[in-house]
Amino acid sequence: MEALQEREHAHAAASNQEQPDIARRLEQLTELSVALSSNRDTPSLLENILRVAKDMTHADGGTLYRVTADGSALNFYISLNDTLGLYQHRDIPPGVTIPDLPLRTPQGEKNLASVAAYAANTGKSVNIEDVYGAEGFNFSGMRQFDQTFGYRSTSFLTVPMQDHEGELIGVLQLINARGADGKGVRAFSTTDQRFIEALASQAAIAITNQHLIGRLETLFESFVQLINIGIDEKSPHTGRHCEQVPHLTMMLAQAASDTDTGALAEFRMTERDRKQLWLAGLLHDCGKITTPVHVVEKATKLQTIYDRIGVVDTRFEVLKRDAEIRALEAKLKAGDALRHAEIDAALAADLAQLDQERDFLRRANVGGEFMQPADQKRVEEIALRRWTDADGAERNLLSAEEVENLTIRAGTLNAEEREIINNHIVVTLRMLESLPWPKHLQQVPEFAGGHHERMDGTGYPRGLTRDQMSVPARIMAIADIFEALTSRDRPYKKPNTLSESLRILGGFSQRNHIDPDLFDVFVREKVYLGYAQRFLDPSQIDEVDETTIPGYVP
Template sequence: MQIDTPECVLFSGPGVASDGESPHQPADQLLTAGNGSTTASVLLVDALLVDRVGDASALPEHVVIVATDERATAALGRRAELSLAGIADRAARRAMIHAACQLAIARFAVTTSEAEFQELSGIGIGLMREHDRIALLRLIVARCKRLTKSDGAGLLLASQDEDGRQWLRPAVYDFDSIKGELFDPSVRHLVDDTSIVGHATLIKQPVIVADAYDLPPHALFEMNVEFDLRFGYRRRSMLVVPMVDQLDRVLGLLLCVNRKTDPDAKIRTKEDADRYVIEYTKREVRLTRMLASLAAVAIENARLYAQIERALDGFVEASVSAIDLRDPATAGHSLRVAALATRLAQDIDRKADGPYGDVHFTPAQMRELHVAALLHDFGKVAVREDVLLKSKKLPPALWERIDARFDLIGRTIELECCRTRSRASAANVDAELAARLNELERFRGIVRAANEPSVLDAPTASELLVIAARTYERPDGTVAPYLTSDELHYLRLPKGTLDDRERAEVESHVTATREYLSNIPWPDDLRHMVEYAYGHHELLNGDGYPEHLTADEIPIQTRIITVADIFDALTAADRPYKPSVSVERALEMLRAEAATGRLDPELVKIMQESSPSVR
């Protein structure tokens, strides 16, 4: 392995003579390069150069300034680390310059280490923030190329088959000199000593190759020229570093190819490699090992994050299934609302004008909206089933009681007529019986019609009072009304199927949604999801519930879910308590709601513009 030793370059003006052993470079090169100097440097300043040096603030921090005469020493003062003024002995001057070089080398090493540390810290932060697996792997390869100044870099991931054999699969390759797709996803390399990547995996140590076409005699692996032949490329120097996790498992490898002296050079032939490619040094090995450690942690974090996402997705799917099982009449509602809300958000994202022309959703925000829409009715699990599934005004038990009572009243009427048959003509009795039974059936029909969730008209409401005022004699001799007060209470509901108490219980599902979902430790990218789901029954004019929020307090994500929820409730054909309406009629009703200030008119407009996609 080549040992990397920083070189010290001496810069001076024309008035400073070289001692012959250490040639000087023109000071202009350093002064015009400014902070661009990339090596340990010593600037020898005499009286002729001192004015150009000025306060030395434009020079890199690692440059050591040496005053060579009395005037330069006086003019530079503390800015000069060393002074040769008054030293005539050549050996002594040479020793002083050598000391200045050692100081410059040490200072340059510190500066370089600080820069590398800052860069690796930045890389580590960037890797930790990236949870998308493909984007993460590409980021690792890009940083590897930049750190090592390589023409190409790649990342291979380790896996194990059912027979326990270890394999390496290329995940990302990126070469400056090769364009297009570089590997077949089906390609894999067996982990053994026959290849450089397999050998590095087995020994769990970096492998450095100076010339891939001239491997050392002791090398166990061989050079495979298929890659070069296929892509018209020439590999020379190579560096392979395993990515090892905290359990000492190799997750994969970082592969660096052809460290270049010219970042713009293309390496396609042996001549190109001879001209531009140099060996990897201890510096590149050190940096790549640190990057590999960061990459291993980041890849493991991304894997764990993906597992958490899958677990959350599984929970969300199970929750939606639980809601559907709780209320089979609205099964599929949550999925349809989520799909519609997502499409509406995508339509907003594509708009370049209007109130939402500057609104755009990131993938994470889009996912948060989707999850909120899926779980917006989660609190329905806390609503009693007989209320949640109520499709008529009367609870089922009350209707069955009324129906049985009317049957009993019919038998009672028949019995009464039989008793009076002996005291009156049979024809009159039969006529009275038929009339009373017909009336009873008419009453039953009125009750049955009133029990439907339609709007109750005034005549029917009046007739219900008449029916409730009628009485009959029970078998025990007591007198009871045709309709009890609680039955009349439900039948006289002006619309819908729920009374105030039941409606409050159903409306409480939004509060239950917040209470349940707030107890779950959602990841940061879902931190607003509960808020969006909780507010889906709020209206812009404050008429909604439960908080009676107004427009300024309702985020756009909640507004989107609200519009999608109402639209699906209007058009869904699976509601037993109301008929569905057409898409056109639903949009008309949404526009009417927007006109009254209850819904967002811009969202309704966007939905109308994309109405074919909501059918």
């Protein structure tokens, strides 16, 4: 009777001691749940999981394994031991590697000899009171560890980390549970095991969610790259642009964020801002996937499916042929040698004039920064020459449509084609604004959609002014222009040198087309030079005298 009463008193005392410990563990589990939901740093998260598990059970040490990508083995991740003062991480020390623990035997069967592999393969926890007296498992590695470090491994608790679908994430292993006072070694209790199983399950689900989010973000960025590949396949002359604008955008954004003086002293980029801006850079021209190839690829003013300057050349050949025929007919009528010489001289002058006009139109057919009004007028005058076509009909040398194209003031696109290519930003905005962006990416359309706006409100598609645009959108506008100025793969122009590009960009700043404060950072922090050294051909990188850059005050 007395023995029974003593056992009841002991059980009651243990129960009374366990109550506050359970409350403590529940609080730890709750705190870990909050950390799991907010922490995006997987390495620190895994270490935190092991430390909480060790503290929750008063374990002297613990080890965490992660399953390899192919699911064939357990990969050592981190190990802690208070008595030995041990902190071993997979990256510490450099050059030291711990072999993976295979989940299959050489014969292809499940590895059930190792406790960690057994838990991983069966999905069951293993709670051992004294490993030296346990049977069924191979503890040779543990015994070697004890001998090396003068340690005594006793109680073991090994718990598989499985997510909500039963997929293995890793294995959590704890060693040598101690009493609440930190003394002695005891077995891990059933309560210990249940709490660690709950922790392991919760942790596995959180890690799975993190990996899922990461994979979805990677998948989304891959879709973005897929769009750029599609644009590149349509036009290899824009693929490099879609690739390099994001890099230049981030370089200028970082420089602006680091600035602690001037108008941008308060501007700072968060990690969320950087992620949004990078995606916006990748997507800023996604609407070009709908732009007709003959517009995107228009290398010369008369190019559609082919360069029609060859047709104009043929007309000149007809004019020259007709001039020669008229000269021969005149000779037949004249019969006088002196008159023949005059006719030959006049023919030579006519042919030379035709060659000059043909060569001039060939040059006019090549796009440039600016076509002089006098050259535009000369195209119109040459167009009035008359020639006879294959049907015998007399026509002007150039049609109205050909005159319109050959007198394009800048570049190679006429007004209608310019409208078509400008529409890519409208399509870009429509595409991006149709997507259900999560909260942390909701500014991507605004960042991407502003790269053709101007600070004075004369840009497109919405005619926004500087005050109506975010700093990242204004950053992207500068990156877009500078990449285009320095690009060496545009079919309609030669690449500008570094100094030429800065001179042109400075003009945009003076005219309030780009943000002058950001342009100041672009030059002052030498963002242009960092970009040039990384992406430009060495022949483009010339000496830059910053004192001569328009719109910049050194």
